[in-house]
Amino acid sequence: MNKAYSIKISTEDFNVGLLQQSLHNANLGAIVTFTGTVRDLIADDGLAENTQALIIDHYPVMCQKVLGDLCEQALTRWDIGAILINHRVGKLERGEQIVFVGVSSKHRKEAFFACDFLMDFLKTKAPFWKQETKNNQTFWVDAKDSDQQQLEKWER
Template identity: 50%
Template sequence: MILVQQQDFDHAHQYEALRSNAKSDGAIVTFTGLVRDFNIDGSVSGLVIEHYPGMTEKALEDICSQARERWELGEIRIIHRIGQMGASEQIVFVGVTSKHRKNAFEACEFIMDYLKTSAPFWKQEASDDGLKWVEAKSSDQQAAQRWKA
């Protein structure tokens, strides 16, 4: 399941949905990303995320397909918020089930590395100085590179 939406999500509900569809899987791994109240340049009061409807969902479907090619997985759930969010609000949920924990952990990390570096989302951080476009950090790029080997 892939959702791109403005409204917040209920982490517990998403976990339970994964669990109820996990069948004989023995592992569930989830990640929830939050709006940080800081960055290298100082404090951050919020975030604005934009996307290209249709293109975004297709790109997320592609990364799920790539994850399934690499690991034996059960369920995959991705929820990514768009629009304006304040500090400490939830941005993204990634949940993966698998028969084995290693597959679930690695697939969840793979999906997040892709979301941080290649998914068609554009982010602006809000601070006292106004809005500033955010680019992927070199550490995010390096993390994503290991999956290309």
Template identity: 45%
Template structure:
């Protein structure tokens, strides 16, 4: 399940949706990203996210499909919020269920790493100096590149 939405999400609801009382599930790994109140040494009062409707969901689905090709997974849930958010607001949820913890941890990290580098989201921060667009981080690109090296 992939959602791109303005509304917040409930971690317990998403966890229970992954669990589904399935005895084949031995592990559930979740990641929740939060809006920080700082970036590049500046205070951040809000963050506005835009996306490319239709394309964003297609890219996210492709990332999840790649994860399913690499690991045996029972379920994947990805929620990414758009619109205006403030420090400590939830921005992204990635949840993975699997028979084994190693596969669940790896798949969750893989999905998050590629989401950060491939999904068409644009972030604009509000700082005391005004608004600014946020560039991709070299560390995010390096994290995704690591997965590509593992498949060679």
């Protein structure tokens, strides 16, 4: 592997254990991973809304380009070893895994920072779109201002 990162976008599920193992490197002492899953949402009125299904649409070529660029930025900014990103697309059920970001490094701080950075930018820059079905209604999920605000901390 020439590049220190790998990006996979697929309808297939992933195995977090295997992904974590593949990040293991005897010269590096830290691996930080994040896994995002399909959850039940709580509406503003406090009532639980059952997410029945989630469909993730994406712009394949641009997703690879944006995520590749984010990995390059993380590798430049922090002293990290390798990055693995897996993102599911297509139809997902409640509880299924959506996204995995794993980072290896010599020391934990760099890997935590890089993983957080990659997730913040993945959520706001990579062209994926969620369509949810809950309470028998299907709608496209709106982008959240709070996700956009998370980017400010990386400007420092």
